[in-house]
Amino acid sequence: MLATLALDAGRAVSNEDLASELWSGNLVGNTRNALQAHATRLRKVIASPTRQPRGSTALRAVHNGYLLDVPRDCVDGNRFLSLAAQGAAELSVRPERSLELLQTALELWRGPALLDAGDGLRVRAAAALFDERRLTAWEDLVSSYLAVGDEARAIAELRQLVARHPLHERFCELLMLALYRTGRQGEALDLFRSTGRRLDEELGIKPGALLQRRHAEILAQDPALTLPTAVVPSQWEPAATAS
Template identity: 35%
Template sequence: MEFRVLGPLSATASGVDRAPTAPKQRQMLALLLLNANRTVSRAQLVEELWEYSPPSSAIAAVHTYVMQLRRTLSGCGARGVEGAGRLLTRHQGYQLVVEPGDLDLDVYEGRVTLARDILARGELHRGAEQLRAAEDMWRGDLLVDVVPGPLLQAAMEVIDRDRLAAVSRRIHTDLQLGRHHELLGELRALTHQHPTHEDLASHLMIALYRCGRQADALDAYHRLRLALRAELGAQPSPRLGELHGDMLAAHPRLELPSGVWGALSLSLDLAVAPFGAAAARAGATAVSLSG
Protein backbone atom coordinates (compact mmCIF):
# COMPACT_ATOMS: atom_id res chain seq x y z
CA MET A 1 0.00 0.00 0.00
CA GLU A 2 1.27 3.46 -0.92
CA PHE A 3 0.52 6.40 1.34
CA ARG A 4 0.76 9.99 0.14
CA VAL A 5 0.66 13.15 2.23
CA LEU A 6 2.73 15.54 0.05
CA GLY A 7 -0.45 17.07 -1.33
CA PRO A 8 -3.88 15.39 -1.08
CA LEU A 9 -4.12 12.42 1.29
CA SER A 10 -4.26 9.02 -0.38
CA ALA A 11 -3.80 5.36 0.55
CA THR A 12 -3.56 3.34 -2.64
CA ALA A 13 -3.52 -0.43 -3.11
CA SER A 14 -3.92 -2.23 -6.45
CA GLY A 15 -4.68 1.09 -8.09
CA VAL A 16 -7.56 1.87 -5.71
CA ASP A 17 -7.44 4.78 -3.28
CA ARG A 18 -8.67 3.43 0.05
CA ALA A 19 -8.28 6.62 2.06
CA PRO A 20 -11.43 7.26 4.10
CA THR A 21 -13.83 10.00 3.02
CA ALA A 22 -15.18 10.88 6.49
CA PRO A 23 -13.36 13.99 7.82
CA LYS A 24 -12.43 12.65 11.26
CA GLN A 25 -11.17 9.34 9.88
CA ARG A 26 -9.02 11.25 7.36
CA GLN A 27 -7.73 13.39 10.20
CA MET A 28 -6.91 10.28 12.22
CA LEU A 29 -5.16 8.59 9.29
CA ALA A 30 -3.12 11.73 8.63
CA LEU A 31 -1.94 11.93 12.25
CA LEU A 32 -1.04 8.24 12.26
CA LEU A 33 0.93 8.66 9.01
CA LEU A 34 2.91 11.64 10.30
CA ASN A 35 3.75 9.41 13.29
CA ALA A 36 4.26 6.27 11.21
CA ASN A 37 5.63 3.27 13.14
CA ARG A 38 5.19 5.15 16.40
CA THR A 39 2.36 4.75 18.88
CA VAL A 40 -0.25 7.50 19.00
CA SER A 41 -2.12 7.37 22.28
CA ARG A 42 -5.90 7.44 22.55
CA ALA A 43 -5.57 10.66 24.55
CA GLN A 44 -3.66 12.24 21.64
CA LEU A 45 -6.32 11.11 19.18
CA VAL A 46 -9.04 12.60 21.37
CA GLU A 47 -7.16 15.90 21.59
CA GLU A 48 -6.60 15.95 17.83
CA LEU A 49 -10.20 15.16 16.90
CA TRP A 50 -12.01 17.33 19.45
CA GLU A 51 -9.31 19.68 20.79
CA TYR A 52 -10.41 20.89 24.23
CA SER A 53 -14.10 19.95 24.08
CA PRO A 54 -14.32 16.16 23.68
CA PRO A 55 -17.71 14.51 24.12
CA SER A 56 -18.24 12.01 26.92
CA SER A 57 -18.24 9.27 24.29
CA ALA A 58 -14.87 10.31 22.81
CA ILE A 59 -12.97 7.11 23.69
CA ALA A 60 -15.77 4.94 22.32
CA ALA A 61 -15.84 7.06 19.19
CA VAL A 62 -12.07 6.60 18.73
CA HIS A 63 -12.53 2.82 18.94
CA THR A 64 -15.24 3.05 16.28
CA TYR A 65 -13.12 5.23 14.00
CA VAL A 66 -10.20 2.82 14.30
CA MET A 67 -12.42 -0.14 13.41
CA GLN A 68 -13.83 1.74 10.42
CA LEU A 69 -10.35 2.84 9.35
CA ARG A 70 -9.11 -0.75 9.44
CA ARG A 71 -11.97 -1.82 7.20
CA THR A 72 -11.46 1.10 4.84
CA LEU A 73 -7.75 0.43 4.47
CA SER A 74 -8.32 -3.25 3.85
CA GLY A 75 -11.00 -2.62 1.23
CA CYS A 76 -12.26 -6.12 1.93
CA GLY A 77 -14.64 -5.73 4.83
CA ALA A 78 -13.89 -6.95 8.33
CA ARG A 79 -11.86 -9.96 7.15
CA GLY A 80 -9.39 -8.01 4.99
CA VAL A 81 -5.82 -7.97 6.23
CA GLU A 82 -3.68 -6.10 3.65
CA GLY A 83 -4.39 -2.62 4.99
CA ALA A 84 -6.10 -3.53 8.23
CA GLY A 85 -3.09 -5.52 9.43
CA ARG A 86 -1.01 -2.33 9.35
CA LEU A 87 -3.05 -0.59 12.04
CA LEU A 88 -2.01 -2.18 15.32
CA THR A 89 -3.45 -1.75 18.79
CA ARG A 90 -0.79 -0.82 21.32
CA HIS A 91 -1.03 -0.10 25.03
CA GLN A 92 -3.39 2.86 25.30
CA GLY A 93 -2.96 3.68 21.63
CA TYR A 94 -2.47 2.67 18.00
CA GLN A 95 0.41 2.31 15.57
CA LEU A 96 0.29 2.42 11.78
CA VAL A 97 3.00 0.19 10.31
CA VAL A 98 4.60 1.68 7.19
CA GLU A 99 7.29 -0.19 5.28
CA PRO A 100 10.28 1.61 3.69
CA GLY A 101 9.19 3.33 0.50
CA ASP A 102 5.46 3.14 1.29
CA LEU A 103 5.11 6.74 2.51
CA ASP A 104 6.05 9.58 0.16
CA LEU A 105 7.11 11.77 3.10
CA ASP A 106 9.73 9.19 4.11
CA VAL A 107 11.05 8.99 0.54
CA TYR A 108 11.18 12.78 0.30
CA GLU A 109 13.07 13.15 3.58
CA GLY A 110 15.48 10.42 2.50
CA ARG A 111 16.26 12.31 -0.70
CA VAL A 112 16.84 15.53 1.21
CA THR A 113 19.20 13.76 3.62
CA LEU A 114 21.08 12.21 0.70
CA ALA A 115 21.37 15.63 -0.95
CA ARG A 116 22.88 17.09 2.20
CA ASP A 117 25.46 14.31 2.29
CA ILE A 118 26.30 14.91 -1.37
CA LEU A 119 26.66 18.65 -0.79
CA ALA A 120 28.87 18.02 2.22
CA ARG A 121 31.26 16.28 -0.17
CA GLY A 122 31.31 19.38 -2.36
CA GLU A 123 29.31 17.85 -5.24
CA LEU A 124 27.17 20.90 -5.97
CA HIS A 125 25.59 19.81 -9.25
CA ARG A 126 24.52 16.41 -7.92
CA GLY A 127 23.31 17.88 -4.65
CA ALA A 128 21.16 20.49 -6.39
CA GLU A 129 19.70 17.84 -8.70
CA GLN A 130 18.83 15.62 -5.74
CA LEU A 131 17.11 18.50 -3.94
CA ARG A 132 15.12 19.33 -7.08
CA ALA A 133 14.07 15.68 -7.37
CA ALA A 134 12.83 15.85 -3.78
CA GLU A 135 10.91 19.06 -4.47
CA ASP A 136 9.24 17.47 -7.50
CA MET A 137 7.58 14.91 -5.23
CA TRP A 138 5.23 17.54 -3.83
CA ARG A 139 1.76 17.60 -5.44
CA GLY A 140 0.50 20.59 -3.48
CA ASP A 141 0.45 21.75 0.13
CA LEU A 142 0.95 19.10 2.79
CA LEU A 143 -2.33 17.23 3.43
CA VAL A 144 -4.16 19.94 1.54
CA ASP A 145 -7.54 18.18 1.78
CA VAL A 146 -7.42 17.37 5.51
CA VAL A 147 -8.67 19.74 8.21
CA PRO A 148 -6.07 19.50 10.99
CA GLY A 149 -6.51 19.62 14.73
CA PRO A 150 -3.84 20.94 17.13
CA LEU A 151 -1.46 17.97 17.02
CA LEU A 152 -1.65 17.49 13.27
CA GLN A 153 -1.23 21.22 12.72
CA ALA A 154 1.92 21.29 14.87
CA ALA A 155 3.42 18.33 13.02
CA MET A 156 2.59 19.88 9.65
CA GLU A 157 4.26 23.14 10.59
CA VAL A 158 7.52 21.32 11.32
CA ILE A 159 7.41 19.54 7.95
CA ASP A 160 6.59 22.77 6.10
CA ARG A 161 9.45 24.54 7.86
CA ASP A 162 11.86 21.76 6.88
CA ARG A 163 10.55 21.86 3.31
CA LEU A 164 11.27 25.55 3.06
CA ALA A 165 14.75 25.00 4.52
CA ALA A 166 15.45 22.40 1.82
CA VAL A 167 14.27 24.80 -0.89
CA SER A 168 16.52 27.50 0.55
CA ARG A 169 19.47 25.07 0.59
CA ARG A 170 18.90 24.21 -3.08
CA ILE A 171 18.69 27.89 -4.03
CA HIS A 172 21.91 28.58 -2.12
CA THR A 173 23.58 25.78 -4.09
CA ASP A 174 22.22 27.12 -7.38
CA LEU A 175 23.67 30.53 -6.52
CA GLN A 176 27.03 28.89 -5.95
CA LEU A 177 26.69 27.40 -9.42
CA GLY A 178 26.07 30.80 -11.01
CA ARG A 179 22.36 30.31 -11.74
CA HIS A 180 21.29 33.70 -10.36
CA HIS A 181 19.37 34.73 -13.50
CA GLU A 182 17.32 31.52 -13.42
CA LEU A 183 16.38 32.04 -9.77
CA LEU A 184 14.91 35.54 -9.91
CA GLY A 185 11.30 34.58 -10.64
CA GLU A 186 11.25 31.82 -8.06
CA LEU A 187 12.84 34.01 -5.42
CA ARG A 188 10.41 36.86 -6.00
CA ALA A 189 7.51 34.45 -5.52
CA LEU A 190 9.02 32.92 -2.38
CA THR A 191 9.88 36.23 -0.72
CA HIS A 192 6.35 37.44 -1.45
CA GLN A 193 4.96 34.38 0.36
CA HIS A 194 7.51 34.57 3.19
CA PRO A 195 8.33 38.28 3.57
CA THR A 196 10.21 37.85 6.89
CA HIS A 197 12.35 34.88 5.85
CA GLU A 198 15.92 36.18 6.01
CA ASP A 199 17.60 33.38 4.05
CA LEU A 200 15.25 33.83 1.10
CA ALA A 201 15.70 37.60 1.26
CA SER A 202 19.48 37.23 1.23
CA HIS A 203 19.29 34.83 -1.72
CA LEU A 204 17.18 37.35 -3.65
CA MET A 205 19.58 40.17 -2.80
CA ILE A 206 22.57 38.18 -4.05
CA ALA A 207 20.79 37.07 -7.22
CA LEU A 208 19.78 40.64 -8.05
CA TYR A 209 23.23 41.98 -7.26
CA ARG A 210 24.95 39.44 -9.49
CA CYS A 211 22.53 40.36 -12.28
CA GLY A 212 23.86 43.92 -12.07
CA ARG A 213 20.78 45.21 -10.23
CA GLN A 214 22.33 46.70 -7.13
CA ALA A 215 19.47 49.14 -6.48
CA ASP A 216 16.89 46.33 -6.61
CA ALA A 217 19.02 44.24 -4.28
CA LEU A 218 19.15 47.07 -1.73
CA ASP A 219 15.40 47.57 -2.12
CA ALA A 220 14.86 43.89 -1.27
CA TYR A 221 16.73 44.49 1.99
CA HIS A 222 14.52 47.44 2.86
CA ARG A 223 11.37 45.42 2.14
CA LEU A 224 12.63 42.75 4.53
CA ARG A 225 13.38 45.37 7.17
CA LEU A 226 9.87 46.84 6.90
CA ALA A 227 8.23 43.39 7.03
CA LEU A 228 10.21 42.36 10.10
CA ARG A 229 9.31 45.58 11.87
CA ALA A 230 5.62 45.35 10.97
CA GLU A 231 5.09 41.64 11.68
CA LEU A 232 7.60 40.84 14.42
CA GLY A 233 8.80 44.15 15.79
CA ALA A 234 12.33 43.05 14.87
CA GLN A 235 15.27 44.18 12.78
CA PRO A 236 17.31 42.24 10.22
CA SER A 237 20.06 40.11 11.72
CA PRO A 238 23.68 41.33 11.74
CA ARG A 239 24.38 38.86 8.95
CA LEU A 240 21.84 40.60 6.69
CA GLY A 241 23.14 43.98 7.79
CA GLU A 242 26.64 42.94 6.76
CA LEU A 243 25.37 41.76 3.37
CA HIS A 244 23.63 45.11 2.90
CA GLY A 245 26.85 46.94 3.76
CA ASP A 246 28.87 44.79 1.36
CA MET A 247 26.45 45.67 -1.43
CA LEU A 248 26.71 49.38 -0.70
CA ALA A 249 30.49 49.02 -0.88
CA ALA A 250 30.41 46.65 -3.90
CA HIS A 251 32.62 44.23 -1.98
CA PRO A 252 34.44 41.67 -4.18
CA ARG A 253 33.30 38.75 -2.00
CA LEU A 254 29.80 39.14 -3.43
CA GLU A 255 30.97 38.08 -6.87
CA LEU A 256 30.75 34.50 -8.12
CA PRO A 257 33.25 32.05 -6.64
CA SER A 258 36.33 31.59 -8.81
CA GLY A 259 36.05 28.83 -11.38
CA VAL A 260 32.25 28.89 -11.59
CA TRP A 261 32.05 30.44 -15.03
CA GLY A 262 34.31 27.80 -16.52
CA ALA A 263 32.23 25.04 -14.93
CA LEU A 264 28.90 26.26 -16.33
CA SER A 265 27.48 24.53 -19.36
CA LEU A 266 23.72 24.31 -19.75
CA SER A 267 23.11 27.57 -17.90
CA LEU A 268 25.91 29.51 -19.60
CA ASP A 269 23.76 31.00 -22.34
CA LEU A 270 21.25 32.21 -19.75
CA ALA A 271 23.95 33.60 -17.47
CA VAL A 272 25.37 35.87 -20.17
CA ALA A 273 22.04 36.88 -21.70
CA PRO A 274 20.84 40.49 -21.43
CA PHE A 275 19.32 41.14 -18.02
CA GLY A 276 15.83 41.93 -19.33
CA ALA A 277 15.53 38.71 -21.34
CA ALA A 278 16.94 36.61 -18.52
CA ALA A 279 14.56 38.13 -15.98
CA ALA A 280 11.63 37.50 -18.30
CA ARG A 281 12.53 33.84 -18.67
CA ALA A 282 13.06 33.52 -14.91
CA GLY A 283 9.68 35.10 -14.25
CA ALA A 284 8.04 32.61 -16.60
CA THR A 285 9.36 29.74 -14.52
CA ALA A 286 8.47 31.17 -11.10
CA VAL A 287 7.30 28.51 -8.68
CA SER A 288 5.31 28.63 -5.48
CA LEU A 289 5.46 26.46 -2.39
CA SER A 290 1.70 26.33 -2.47
CA GLY A 291 1.99 24.04 -5.51
Protein backbone atom coordinates in the same frame (compact mmCIF):
# COMPACT_ATOMS: atom_id res chain seq x y z
CA MET B 1 -6.71 9.26 12.75
CA LEU B 2 -4.64 8.24 9.72
CA ALA B 3 -2.56 11.43 9.94
CA THR B 4 -1.85 10.89 13.63
CA LEU B 5 -0.77 7.30 13.08
CA ALA B 6 1.24 8.16 9.96
CA LEU B 7 3.24 10.73 11.90
CA ASP B 8 4.40 7.83 14.09
CA ALA B 9 4.48 5.16 11.39
CA GLY B 10 5.72 1.84 12.76
CA ARG B 11 5.06 2.84 16.38
CA ALA B 12 1.97 2.33 18.52
CA VAL B 13 -0.18 5.29 19.53
CA SER B 14 -2.28 4.77 22.64
CA ASN B 15 -6.05 5.06 22.65
CA GLU B 16 -5.75 7.95 25.10
CA ASP B 17 -3.42 9.87 22.80
CA LEU B 18 -5.59 9.16 19.77
CA ALA B 19 -8.73 10.28 21.58
CA SER B 20 -7.02 13.46 22.75
CA GLU B 21 -5.92 14.21 19.20
CA LEU B 22 -9.27 13.47 17.58
CA TRP B 23 -11.64 14.94 20.16
CA SER B 24 -9.52 17.25 22.30
CA GLY B 25 -11.75 18.98 24.80
CA ASN B 26 -14.93 17.32 23.54
CA LEU B 27 -16.76 14.62 25.43
CA VAL B 28 -17.20 11.29 23.64
CA GLY B 29 -19.51 8.69 25.14
CA ASN B 30 -17.25 5.67 24.59
CA THR B 31 -13.88 6.55 23.08
CA ARG B 32 -12.82 2.93 22.63
CA ASN B 33 -15.91 2.12 20.56
CA ALA B 34 -15.53 5.37 18.62
CA LEU B 35 -11.91 4.53 17.81
CA GLN B 36 -12.87 1.01 16.76
CA ALA B 37 -15.49 2.46 14.40
CA HIS B 38 -12.91 4.84 12.93
CA ALA B 39 -10.42 1.99 12.55
CA THR B 40 -12.95 -0.16 10.71
CA ARG B 41 -13.68 2.61 8.22
CA LEU B 42 -9.99 3.43 7.85
CA ARG B 43 -9.05 -0.16 7.08
CA LYS B 44 -11.52 -0.16 4.17
CA VAL B 45 -9.96 3.02 2.80
CA ILE B 46 -6.33 1.91 2.99
CA ALA B 47 -6.86 -1.75 2.09
CA SER B 48 -4.71 -2.83 -0.85
CA PRO B 49 -5.44 -6.44 -1.89
CA THR B 50 -2.61 -6.40 -4.44
CA ARG B 51 0.02 -5.52 -1.83
CA GLN B 52 -1.08 -7.28 1.35
CA PRO B 53 -1.81 -10.95 2.15
CA ARG B 54 -5.47 -11.81 2.42
CA GLY B 55 -6.84 -10.86 5.82
CA SER B 56 -3.94 -8.59 6.76
CA THR B 57 -3.98 -4.80 7.09
CA ALA B 58 -1.48 -1.97 7.59
CA LEU B 59 -3.63 -0.70 10.47
CA ARG B 60 -3.16 -2.95 13.47
CA ALA B 61 -4.83 -2.92 16.86
CA VAL B 62 -2.29 -3.36 19.65
CA HIS B 63 -2.61 -3.34 23.42
CA ASN B 64 -4.52 -0.17 24.30
CA GLY B 65 -3.84 1.48 20.96
CA TYR B 66 -3.26 1.29 17.21
CA LEU B 67 -0.25 1.07 14.94
CA LEU B 68 0.21 1.91 11.26
CA ASP B 69 2.49 -0.94 10.22
CA VAL B 70 4.36 0.59 7.28
CA PRO B 71 8.00 1.65 6.84
CA ARG B 72 8.62 5.27 7.80
CA ASP B 73 9.70 6.16 4.26
CA CYS B 74 6.26 5.17 2.97
CA VAL B 75 5.01 8.44 4.47
CA ASP B 76 5.69 11.42 2.21
CA GLY B 77 6.33 13.68 5.18
CA ASN B 78 9.18 11.48 6.37
CA ARG B 79 10.57 11.16 2.85
CA PHE B 80 10.52 14.94 2.50
CA LEU B 81 12.39 15.48 5.76
CA SER B 82 14.98 12.87 4.84
CA LEU B 83 15.56 14.19 1.32
CA ALA B 84 15.71 17.79 2.52
CA ALA B 85 18.30 16.90 5.16
CA GLN B 86 20.40 15.01 2.60
CA GLY B 87 20.16 17.93 0.18
CA ALA B 88 21.28 20.40 2.84
CA ALA B 89 24.26 18.20 3.72
CA GLU B 90 25.36 18.06 0.07
CA LEU B 91 25.03 21.79 -0.61
CA SER B 92 28.59 22.81 0.24
CA VAL B 93 30.28 19.72 -1.24
CA ARG B 94 28.16 18.54 -4.19
CA PRO B 95 25.66 21.28 -5.13
CA GLU B 96 24.51 19.39 -8.24
CA ARG B 97 23.49 16.44 -6.08
CA SER B 98 21.95 18.82 -3.54
CA LEU B 99 19.83 20.28 -6.32
CA GLU B 100 18.49 16.85 -7.31
CA LEU B 101 17.64 15.87 -3.74
CA LEU B 102 15.92 19.15 -2.90
CA GLN B 103 13.88 19.20 -6.10
CA THR B 104 12.68 15.66 -5.35
CA ALA B 105 11.84 16.66 -1.78
CA LEU B 106 9.81 19.72 -2.76
CA GLU B 107 7.96 17.86 -5.53
CA LEU B 108 6.32 15.75 -2.82
CA TRP B 109 4.24 18.73 -1.72
CA ARG B 110 0.67 19.11 -2.95
CA GLY B 111 -0.47 22.00 -0.75
CA PRO B 112 -0.34 23.16 2.89
CA ALA B 113 0.88 20.45 5.26
CA LEU B 114 -1.87 18.34 6.86
CA LEU B 115 -4.48 20.85 5.71
CA ASP B 116 -7.54 18.66 6.38
CA ALA B 117 -6.17 16.52 9.22
CA GLY B 118 -7.92 18.25 12.09
CA ASP B 119 -6.81 20.64 14.82
CA GLY B 120 -5.17 18.23 17.27
CA LEU B 121 -1.95 19.31 18.91
CA ARG B 122 0.17 16.60 17.28
CA VAL B 123 -1.05 17.36 13.79
CA ARG B 124 -0.75 21.13 14.15
CA ALA B 125 2.76 20.84 15.62
CA ALA B 126 3.79 18.54 12.77
CA ALA B 127 2.27 20.90 10.20
CA ALA B 128 4.26 23.81 11.65
CA LEU B 129 7.45 21.72 11.49
CA PHE B 130 6.83 20.68 7.87
CA ASP B 131 6.09 24.27 6.82
CA GLU B 132 9.28 25.51 8.48
CA ARG B 133 11.36 22.75 6.88
CA ARG B 134 9.77 23.55 3.53
CA LEU B 135 11.01 27.14 3.75
CA THR B 136 14.48 25.88 4.66
CA ALA B 137 14.41 23.47 1.73
CA TRP B 138 13.53 26.37 -0.61
CA GLU B 139 16.46 28.33 0.83
CA ASP B 140 18.77 25.41 0.15
CA LEU B 141 17.34 24.84 -3.33
CA VAL B 142 17.96 28.40 -4.53
CA SER B 143 21.36 28.29 -2.83
CA SER B 144 22.12 25.22 -4.93
CA TYR B 145 21.13 27.06 -8.10
CA LEU B 146 23.52 29.84 -7.15
CA ALA B 147 26.27 27.38 -6.21
CA VAL B 148 26.12 25.80 -9.69
CA GLY B 149 25.99 29.19 -11.42
CA ASP B 150 22.32 29.15 -12.48
CA GLU B 151 21.49 32.69 -11.37
CA ALA B 152 18.60 33.05 -13.82
CA ARG B 153 16.70 30.11 -12.31
CA ALA B 154 17.54 31.31 -8.81
CA ILE B 155 16.13 34.78 -9.53
CA ALA B 156 12.93 33.34 -11.01
CA GLU B 157 12.35 31.18 -7.91
CA LEU B 158 13.39 33.88 -5.45
CA ARG B 159 11.11 36.57 -6.88
CA GLN B 160 8.14 34.31 -6.18
CA LEU B 161 9.43 33.38 -2.72
CA VAL B 162 10.08 37.00 -1.74
CA ALA B 163 6.59 37.97 -2.94
CA ARG B 164 5.03 35.22 -0.79
CA HIS B 165 7.33 35.73 2.21
CA PRO B 166 8.41 39.40 2.16
CA LEU B 167 9.69 39.33 5.75
CA HIS B 168 11.82 36.23 5.27
CA GLU B 169 15.29 37.77 5.27
CA ARG B 170 17.16 34.78 3.86
CA PHE B 171 15.13 34.90 0.63
CA CYS B 172 15.83 38.61 0.33
CA GLU B 173 19.55 38.12 0.96
CA LEU B 174 19.83 35.35 -1.66
CA LEU B 175 17.92 37.42 -4.22
CA MET B 176 20.28 40.34 -3.56
CA LEU B 177 23.23 38.05 -4.25
CA ALA B 178 21.68 36.67 -7.44
CA LEU B 179 20.87 40.16 -8.73
CA TYR B 180 24.37 41.38 -7.98
CA ARG B 181 25.92 38.44 -9.82
CA THR B 182 23.90 39.29 -12.92
CA GLY B 183 25.04 42.92 -12.94
CA ARG B 184 22.00 44.41 -11.18
CA GLN B 185 23.66 45.95 -8.15
CA GLY B 186 21.13 48.81 -8.05
CA GLU B 187 18.19 46.39 -7.88
CA ALA B 188 19.92 44.46 -5.10
CA LEU B 189 20.39 47.62 -3.04
CA ASP B 190 16.80 48.74 -3.70
CA LEU B 191 15.60 45.36 -2.45
CA PHE B 192 17.57 45.80 0.76
CA ARG B 193 16.02 49.23 1.35
CA SER B 194 12.46 48.09 0.65
CA THR B 195 12.87 45.03 2.88
CA GLY B 196 14.30 47.21 5.64
CA ARG B 197 11.30 49.53 5.45
CA ARG B 198 8.87 46.64 5.59
CA LEU B 199 10.61 45.04 8.58
CA ASP B 200 10.47 48.39 10.38
CA GLU B 201 6.83 49.08 9.53
CA GLU B 202 5.43 45.62 10.23
CA LEU B 203 7.72 44.27 12.96
CA GLY B 204 9.53 47.30 14.31
CA ILE B 205 12.96 45.74 13.72
CA LYS B 206 16.03 46.36 11.59
CA PRO B 207 17.47 43.87 9.07
CA GLY B 208 19.44 41.09 10.71
CA ALA B 209 23.21 40.80 10.78
CA LEU B 210 23.47 38.47 7.75
CA LEU B 211 21.29 40.70 5.59
CA GLN B 212 23.23 43.81 6.65
CA ARG B 213 26.49 42.08 5.89
CA ARG B 214 25.30 41.11 2.42
CA HIS B 215 24.36 44.73 1.84
CA ALA B 216 27.84 45.88 2.89
CA GLU B 217 29.49 43.29 0.64
CA ILE B 218 27.47 44.44 -2.37
CA LEU B 219 28.27 48.09 -1.68
CA ALA B 220 31.96 47.17 -1.53
CA GLN B 221 31.68 44.90 -4.60
CA ASP B 222 33.41 42.20 -2.59
CA PRO B 223 35.08 39.67 -4.95
CA ALA B 224 34.00 36.85 -2.61
CA LEU B 225 30.41 37.34 -3.80
CA THR B 226 31.28 35.48 -7.00
CA LEU B 227 32.51 32.38 -5.15
CA PRO B 228 30.29 29.32 -4.54
CA THR B 229 30.91 29.64 -0.79
CA ALA B 230 29.07 32.99 -0.75
CA VAL B 231 25.72 31.17 -0.64
CA VAL B 232 26.48 29.18 2.54
CA PRO B 233 26.13 31.40 5.66
CA SER B 234 27.81 28.83 7.94
CA GLN B 235 31.02 29.36 6.03
CA TRP B 236 31.10 33.11 6.58
CA GLU B 237 33.57 34.43 9.12
CA PRO B 238 32.11 36.55 11.94
CA ALA B 239 32.00 40.18 11.04
CA ALA B 240 34.62 42.37 12.66
CA THR B 241 33.48 44.29 15.71
CA ALA B 242 34.06 48.03 15.65
CA SER B 243 36.34 49.28 18.39
